[in-house]
Amino acid sequence: MKAQPNQLVRLDSEDTVVQLADLFRLMGDPTRLRIILICLTEPISVGDIAERLTLSPSLVSHHLRLLKAARVLRGERRGKQIFYSALDDHIRCVIDDMVAHVGEPLDIEGD
Amino acid sequence: MKAQPNQLVRLDSEDTVVQLADLFRLMGDPTRLRIILICLTEPISVGDIAERLTLSPSLVSHHLRLLKAARVLRGERRGKQIFYSALDDHIRCVIDDMVAHVGEPLDIEGD
DNA sequence: CTTACATATGAATATATATTCATATGTTGA
DNA sequence: TCAACATATGAATATATATTCATATGTAAG
Numbered sequence: 001m002k003a004q005p006n007q008l009v010r011l012d013s014e015d016t017v018v019q020l021a022d023l024f025r026l027m028g029d030p031t032r033l034r035i036i037l038i039c040l041t042e043p044i045s046v047g048d049i050a051e052r053l054t055l056s057p058s059l060v061s062h063h064l065r066l067l068k069a070a071r072v073l074r075g076e077r078r079g080k081q082i083f084y085s086a087l088d089d090h091i092r093c094v095i096d097d098m099v100a101h102v103g104e105p106l107d108i109e110g111d
Numbered sequence: 112m113k114a115q116p117n118q119l120v121r122l123d124s125e126d127t128v129v130q131l132a133d134l135f136r137l138m139g140d141p142t143r144l145r146i147i148l149i150c151l152t153e154p155i156s157v158g159d160i161a162e163r164l165t166l167s168p169s170l171v172s173h174h175l176r177l178l179k180a181a182r183v184l185r186g187e188r189r190g191k192q193i194f195y196s197a198l199d200d201h202i203r204c205v206i207d208d209m210v211a212h213v214g215e216p217l218d219i220e221g222d
Numbered sequence: 223c224t225t226a227c228a229t230a231t232g233a234a235t236a237t238a239t240a241t242t243c244a245t246a247t248g249t250t251g252a
Numbered sequence: 253t254c255a256a257c258a259t260a261t262g263a264a265t266a267t268a269t270a271t272t273c274a275t276a277t278g279t280a281a282g
Binding site: 173 | 269270273279280
């Protein structure tokens with residue numbers, strides 16, 4: 001599903017650019033990007049994220065706080081644990097497009 | 112146009128994640144994102160970018176070097192000037208998807 | 223060859239931020 | 253209430269990096 005043009009989001013607006021940059025910056029850390037990728041598959045608890053990525057629960061929690069604040073992920077408590085998952089499908093699209101960019105064959109000229 | 116799945120780019124690969132994160136990190140700086148946005152419209156010279164964004168040519172050049180190395184932009188010399196433009200359309204898609212994410216209405220629950 | 227212009231580069235620095243560690247908060251069951 | 257577990261938070265720190273300034277490289281015209 002392709003994103004529809006959005007009248008309310010002005011790409012030439014100062015605020016919008018900063019808002020977009022904030023999101024890209026969040027995805028720009030490998031550890032955080034791995035966390036995002038894991039959460040895209042299915043809701044997963046903080047402890048399980050930490051275990052699967054061999055990170056400290058504390059570090060994972062710090063990153064999750066940022067991702068939740070930016071509305072990339074959302075957390076849902078189930079008993080003692082809190083399961084994190086993607087808030088919507090756009091981030092997945094963003095990543096897919098970037099994968100396509102990385103997969104683009106190099107042209108003859110090079111740099 | 113939606114990106115096609117790419118067999119050669121493995122999302123679970125360590126290298127791929129770092130490669131993706133590098134690109135997102137580049138787009139995560141507001142100044143650099145503005146430079147990218149300007150270059151998406153049409154090829155534009157370093158000096159003109161600097162003028163339109165009221166930045167020093169030196170700073171713009173530093174950013175352009177990174178963006179060119181990451182194959183986000185490409186530079187083409189025309190006389191004394193060098194015109195920069197998007198290397199392919201994927202970055203535009205990435206940004207469009209992120210705009211859609213930003214434009215997503217908040218749910219009732221909030222945080 | 224010089225001069226003027228356009229862009230690039232390197233060093234220095236101030237700021238941002240990822241990670242760690244210690245501790246706190248919240249939840250469940252005994 | 254207490255103990256055990258899960259997650260969150262705050263401070264401290266090491267590292268990364270955006271920006272500036274000075275200088276270098278490259279190009280076209282006289």
